[in-house]
Structures are given as structure tokens and as C-alpha cells.
Amino acid sequence: MSLLSIRDLRTEFQSPSGIARAVDGVSFDVEPGEIFGIVGESGCGKSATCRSILRLFGGAAARIAGGQILLDGVGDLAAMPERQLAQVRGRDAAFIFQDPLTALNPTMKVGKQIAEVILRHRKVGRAEARAAALQLLRDVQVTSPERRLEAYPHELSGGLRQRVVIAMALALRPRLIIADEPTTALDVTVQDQILRLLKERRDSLGTSIILITHDLGVVSQICDRMAVMYAGRLVETGRVREVLDAPSHPYTRALLAALPGQVGRDRALTPIEGAPPSLIAPPPGCRFAPRCAHAVARCTLGDPPPLAPRAGAAPGHLDACILDEVSDAAA
Amino acid sequence: MFLAILKRLLMLVPVLIGITLLSFLLLQIMPGDPASRAMGTRASAEELEAMRQLWGLDRPIWVQYLYFLRDCVTGSFGVSIFHKQPIIALVAARLPYTLAIVAYSTVIALAIALPFAIFAAARRGRLADVAIRQVFVVLIAMPPFWLCYVLILFLALGMGWFPTGGVGEGFLANLHRLFLPSLVVGLSTAALIQQSLRAALIDTMQADYIDTARAKGLRGREIFLRHVLPNSLISTISIIGVRVSWIIGGTVVVEKIFSVPGLGSLLIDAIVSRDLPVIRGLTVFFAVMVVIVNLITDICYALADPRVRLE
DSSP states (O other): OOSEEEEEEEEEEEETTEEEEEEEEEEEEEOTTOEEEEEOOTTSSHHHHHHHHHTOOTTSOEEEEEEEEEETTTEEGGGSOHHHHHHHBTTTEEEEOSOTTTSSOTTSOHHHHHHHHHHHHSOOOHHHHHHHHHHHHHHTTOSSHHHHHTOOGGGSOHHHHHHHHHHHHHTTOOSEEEEESTTTTSOHHHHHHHHHHHHHHHHHHOOEEEEEESOHHHHHHHOSEEEEEETTEEEEEEEHHHHHHSOOSHHHHHHHHTOOSGGGTTSOOOOOOSOOOOSSSOOSSOTTGGGOTTOOGGGGSSSOOOOEEOTTOOTTOEEOOOOSOOOSSOO | OHHHHHHHHHHHHHHHHHHHHHHHHHHHHSSSOHHHHHHOTTOOHHHHHHHHHHHTTTSOHHHHHHHHHHHHHHTOOOBOTTTOSBHHHHHHHHHHHHHHHHHHHHHHHHHHHHHHHHHHHHTTTSHHHHHHHHHHHHHHHSOHHHHHHHHIIIIIIISOOSOSSOOOSSHHHHHHHTHHHHHHHHHHHHHHHHHHHHHHHHHHHTSHHHHHHHHTTOOHHHHIIIIIHHHHHHHHHHHHHHHHHHHHHHOHHHHHHTTOOSHHHHHHHHHHTTOHHHHHHHHHHHHHHHHHHHHHHHHHHHHHOTTOOOO
16 A cells, blocks of 8 residues: 555646646555655646645645545545645644755744644644643754754754754654655755765655655666656656666756766767757647657647557656657657 | 943944034034024123023033033033023933833834735735725825824814823823823834834745744734744834834924923924024933933844844
């Protein structure tokens, strides 16, 4: 039984120029204790997908237009009334935001902000919540945690702040943590520490993590399975090694070819020509077809193709390309 | 914190020297002889001479300035020609009424602005928000003297709920009697607070840490009271600070219309009776109050926002 099953999720954003379908029929499962990575360019809908899970859209005029978000033992989050969903947030599933600089209330002490989530969901006193907050700071390897409890966010470094945010997310030992680019705002060495911390916490607590990132290096470092997202849809999913070593969708290949460093070291960098399509009026057929080097006429017809297994591919490795064979040479 | 406050108070000294010099020179520049201006045209030459000696007007200008400085330092701020009393005594008798209007109008302003700001922010861009903004813009634009007479006409003379002016004995009596003047002053403060607080609320509601609070499972009311409102109110502190220092010296019209014996009426009376030392002393006193109110504002700001440090 999967911990989280997302089925045909559709999320719409109201914008001045029309309704943007930021998430357009996304389905995937997250197993207990696994780290599931979602990668894609800015604006591909990866953030909108994970924000939909707990319906955290900030000030944006967004709504879930369809689909199911089934959390094991809890129910369909997409159909749940706001009051009931508030019980789930923080307790069964927690969220880690991208920028630890802005994710903490600047005028409230760190200890109080951690204690707040405990006091919300557990019947404990202030002293007890404070003691729990202290232990949480220790768990995320914050040095001199007693002193940090009394600190305001601006008195901490970026890395420490993200540890505080993680401590807050872990406070009630949720089974699912959704991390939206948790290391993007941090410098490289701190990034590595935070990723190790997330992995270590997963190993000791068995928490499932959905990790959103645009960095394939991050995915290959800590994720078990991954999905590649393009223009509101998943185009490829599978175990990380299989997707990165044998990418079958032209977009995944193009993404890897455009990547400097380990993944494509022996190849020259190839930028993906063109820009992602409009989410308000997406092109017919495969969303990537207008930029795809392999596209043929039938790629631009009908509905976007669904994820499907390919002959000879590893189990669970699916992609959404209708072409039988995509040559390796041109990506 | 304590050291920073002490430092700020010490920095007051050069500011005060500048203020005293300026207000002293202003009256020196004024044409004519202060003695004859004070005594009127029918005073004899001997009387004028005696007057000049009494006030030290026969001394060199810098000695006169030192006299004035002495009066300021010893706290008397000079002696009134008309009342024959130290100016500080006149101020002390009237300051309570002015401060009462300051406090009362601020309370009224907050009571009006807070709910309307919250309501407008919650319905941002909708009809209610736009309507509220228009009403408050009209309030800002309305001349206070006109508002005074409208209120007197309807609430005092028409309905008979309030007296047309004057002050009473005791807290409750003044709560009643000072309501209308405080309302006039408070309405424009309310308009300023409503506009800035509405903007601050909308800003804060979109902050990332509000999403964090929601992700913790906090409910709307908890998020609003613990995270949105406290962070939004910080900007209101500076508006109240500016308004308070303005009200202390600026309620001349309102005090006069409602016959409130505050500092504003004292200033008007001094100008009408050509009581130069009072004008000069009040100028310095107002300046000192502005500096002190600013300091208090900065202290409140530093207390409310841990990122702000008192320098």
C-alpha cells in the first residue's frame, strides 16, 4: 500500500490572462520511507503539484480542479474540507519551504515557532513543548540548541534556519514530508549538509520525502525514485538510476544533455531550444513536441500521451512519448 | 538597550541648543521693540525703559540668549508677560488636556482603524474595500474646523449627546466632554492608520511564513492573531508616533473651537496678546516633545521588531 497516491491531479491558477493549468493530470505514488524526487524547469508545475497536496497556495488564486490525493489512513486530501485538512497539516504531512530566510516569522523566537506546531496537535503544556523543541533542534544537529531556542530567525545563518524549518516539519513525526527546493537558497556546502540531514532523518524515522528540485545532482544524490515534469505533466518516472542512466523521454534526455558535470560529462552541453509552452493555452498533443528534435506529425495530435511502460524497460520505469525509438545521437 | 537610550538622550543636547538658538533668533528678527509691542503705544518712555531692563533687553544679544538658555535649562522656559508666571507653570496646567486628547484620539483612531483595516484587507479589491478607502480618503481631506462644526451641529446641538465644548472635573466627565475634540483628531489619525495597516496586512498575508504557519496546521484565526496582525502592526507604530508629536502642537483649531484649555489654545492666546516669551518658550517645548516622542517611537519599534536595533 502506497503512503501517498496522487491520481489525475489538476490544479488551476487564476491569472489576469486566463486560467493556467499548472498541474494537468498528474499521477504518482510515494511508498513508505522513500525519497521521491520531482524535477523540471521553473514553471513546469512541480511546486504547484506539491503545494496542491496540502493546499498551500500562499496568496495565489489557485484551486484543485480535479483528481485525488489519497494519503494512507487519512483519506482524499483533495476532497477534504479546509478545517479537516488543517488537522492533517503538520501532523501527517509537513512542508519544508524553499527559502528559510522568509519561511520563519521574523518577530517570533525560534523555540516558540517550533513549539507552536507541537501545541497545535498535542495536548501538552508549554514547558513540555519547549523541551520537545529543544530535542528537535538536537535531532537536526543544531549546535548549542538551548541558546538557539531564544534566538530570532535573523540571528541565525541560512543553514541553521533551514535546520529549524526541518525541525518544525519533523516535530510530530509525520509520515510524509514535502520539501520544495529545500536547498536552492543555500550555498553549496550547506546544501550538502541539509541533504545529508534529510536522508539521515529518513533513515532513522522512516519518513517519506517528496523532494522538489531543478537540480538533477540533488536527485541522484538522495532520491530513490523520481519523476520528470514538463508543462504541468509528468513525462517520465522510475527509479533514479534507471531514469538517469537510460532516459527514454526526449525531454529527459535533453535535460541531461543540457546539464554540466557528472551526468553528461562526455558530451558537449546542448541547450534546449525554445521556451516552455503556455499553461493557459497549451499546444495539442505532446507538450514538448514544439521543442522536440524527434517530433513527427502525430506527436502534435489529440490529448497529451499518458505515461506508459516501454518494452524492455525496468519495472516502474514509464515515459510519455509515443515514439518507439528515440535515437541517442540527437537529443 | 539602556545605554542606547542614554546615548540618544545625550544626543538631545546639541539638538536642543539648535532649537533654542533658532527660536531665540526668530523673535529677534521680528521687527519692532518687544517692550513697546508688549506695553502698547500708550506706555511712557520710563515705563518702556524699565521694561527693557527687567527683561534684559538692554544687554547684548548673546547675553540675552544666555538668559534664555538659563531659563530653558532651569526649566522655567521664561516668564509670561501676560500671565506673570513661569511658562512651565502655564504648560503644566494645560499639558494634561492636550495629552488627554493625544491619548483619547489615538484610542479612538485604533478602535476605528483596526476593524476597518482588517475588513478591507480581507476583502481586498472588492466593493467593500474600495468603499472603505473612499470614505477614509474623504476623512483625510476634510478640514478639521469644518468637521468640528458638523459634529457640534449634529451630536452636540442636534442630538444633545455631548457638550459643545469646555472641560469638566474628573476622569469620567472629561471622557464625555473631550469626546468630540478627540473624535475630530482621531478620525484623521484613523484614516492614516487604516490605509497603512490595510497595506501591511495584505503584504504580511502573502509572506512565506504565513504559509509555514498554515503548513503547521494552524487555523485561520490563530494565524491571523499570532503571525499576521503582530507583524503588520509594526508599521502602525511610526504613524502613531508622527501623529502624536503633531497633535501635541497642532490641535490649535480643535482646542480653540471646543474651548479646551490645552497647549494649542495657550499658543493662540500668546500670539493674540503678543506674549513673546510664551511663544518662544512653547516653540522650544514643542520641539523637545517632538524629539522625545520620536525617541519613544524608536524604543517601541525596537521592542516590537527584534531586527531593529536602537542606535
